[in-house]
Amino acid sequence: MKSDSQNINHQENAWWFIVAQGQLVLQPQGDFVPYGNLDDLPFSASLVSGKIKIGEYQASPCYLVQFSEQLDVGLGEYSTLRSLLGCVDDALFYMAGRAFQISLFYQTHQYCGKCGEKMHNIDWEIAMKCYHCQHRCYPRVSPCTIVGILKYKHFLVGLNQRQKKYTRPVFTTLAGFVEAGETLETCVEREVYEESAIKIKNIQYVSSQPWAFPHSLMMGYIAEYESGEINIDPRELCSAAWYDMNNLPVLPNAGTLARKLIDKLVAEFS
Numbered sequence: 050m051k052s053d054s055q056n057i058n059h060q061e062n063a064w065w066f067i068v069a070q071g072q073l074v075l076q077p078q079g080d081f082v083p084y085g086n087l088d089d090l091p092f093s094a095s096l097v098s099g100k101i102k103i104g105e106y107q108a109s110p111c112y113l114v115q116f117s118e119q120l121d122v123g124l125g126e127y128s129t130l131r132s133l134l135g136c137v138d139d140a141l142f143y144m145a146g147r148a149f150q151i152s153l154f155y156q157t158h159q160y161c162g163k164c165g166e167k168m169h170n171i172d173w174e175i176a177m178k179c180y181h182c183q184h185r186c187y188p189r190v191s192p193c194t195i196v197g198i199l200k201y202k203h204f205l206v207g208l209n210q211r212q213k214k215y216t217r218p219v220f221t222t223l224a225g226f227v228e229a230g231e232t233l234e235t236c237v238e239r240e241v242y243e244e245s246a247i248k249i250k251n252i253q254y255v256s257s258q259p260w261a262f263p264h265s266l267m268m269g270y271i272a273e274y275e276s277g278e279i280n281i282d283p284r285e286l287c288s289a290a291w292y293d294m295n296n297l298p299v300l301p302n303a304g305t306l307a308r309k310l311i312d313k314l315v316a317e318f319s
Contacts, residue, residue, distance in 0.1 A: 062086050062109050064141075066148035069116035069127065073145065076125040081137055082145065083124040084109070091123035101175070103151055106144050113148045115155065130261060135304040142304065146261030151175055153263055154188040162186070191265045194236045195224035197310030198249055200274035200291055202318055204311060205247065206298065207281065207289035220298040221307045223289075224267070237270050245289050246280035249273060255313060258306040269306045271314055294319055 065083040067074040075081045083090065100112040119127045130149055133142050154175070158168050161179035168177040168186070178185045198205040206220040225240030227233060234252050241249050249272040258267045281289050292298060294315050301307040 060086050060088065064106050064109055064111040064144070065090070065114060065124070066103070066111060066145060067114045067116070067122060067124070068148055068152040069119045071149075072119065072127040072129055073148065074122060074125045075128045075132065080141060081133060082141060101151070103147055103175070104144055106141055111144050111148070113151055115152050135302050139304070143259050146259055149261045150188055150190075150264045154186075158186050189264050192227040192233075192268065193224055193265050194227065194233055194240065194268050194270060195222050195306055195310065196237050196241060196249070196252070196270040196272050197222045197307075197314050198241065198247070198272050198274060199314050199318060202294050203291040204294060204297065204314060205245065205274070205279075205289060205291055206300070206311075207245065208287040209285060210287060217299060218287075219301055220292075221301050222310055224307075226265075233268050234270075237272065241272075242277075244282050244285045245277075247277045248275040250275040255310060256306070258309075260306070267306050269310050271310055 062085060065074075065085075067083070074083060076083055100114050102110055103113045104111045130145055133145055137145075155170070155177070158177045160166065161168050161182060161184050163184040164179060164182040166179050166181035168179050171178050171185075176185055176187050205223065207223060208218050208220050223241050223244050225236065225244070227236045228239075231239070233254075237252055238249060241247055252270050252272045255269040255271055257269065259265075260267045279289050279291075281287075297311075300311060
């Protein structure tokens with residue numbers, strides 16, 4: 050994809066992902082993400098000149114527009130990316146996530162990590178380049194695995210440390226980031242054992258999901274219990290337990306890969 054601040058077509062209908070301070074402009078109706086052409090939308094000249102094409106959705110281009118402050122653009126209210134989860138189709142949610150990840154990339158790569166000089170936006174792809182040492186950077190993607198584990202119609206789910214601050218904690222499947230030199234399957238086994246002391250077997254890949262919190266690519270698996278008793282790592286989890294599939298705790302929302310893995314196990318083994 051490339052920066053598209055030139056050759057602006059005012060009659061072109063497009064999707065507008067306007068990001069500022071970790072939130073984006075959403076409308077309360079329709080597909081939530083603003084859609085239309087420049088002549089019909091209340092865009093300022095500064096917004097138009099800074100747009101970056103990030104892809105297409107439903108045969109229309111998608112543009113990222115970044116602000117350092119939450120400026121009123123007359124299109125809707127600023128809200129979180131999570132508020133779109135389960136409210137729009139996957140393709141639109143992933144495009145919104147892409148907008149967040151690319152915005153974060155530009156914010157965090159202003160200076161070269163190799164020599165410290167100023168980085169510059171490449172106008173024909175989404176990348177930053179240092180013309181002093183020729184170092185080039187692309188948006189970061191962090192691979193991680195997530196796994197639904199079955200033991201005689203019971204699921205292993207845990208409450209991670211990040212959920213402690215919420216009044217309605219959500220129990221989820223175990224997950225973790227892939228380490229250097231590690232296969233995805235090895236990561237699944239290691240993370241489960243490190244977090245819960247449980248060993249698993251029959252690991253099967255299900256599907257993947259880009260997860261822009263902040264820049265993960267989640268690979269989902271299901272597996273079966275092999276051995277061990279739960280002994281959590283308190284740095285990762287507050288608690289973990291086996292739950293009967295007919296008496297599950299509060300689970301992740303529909304649209305998440307964690308929920309997809311749990312629903313798949315329920316469908317196959319209930």
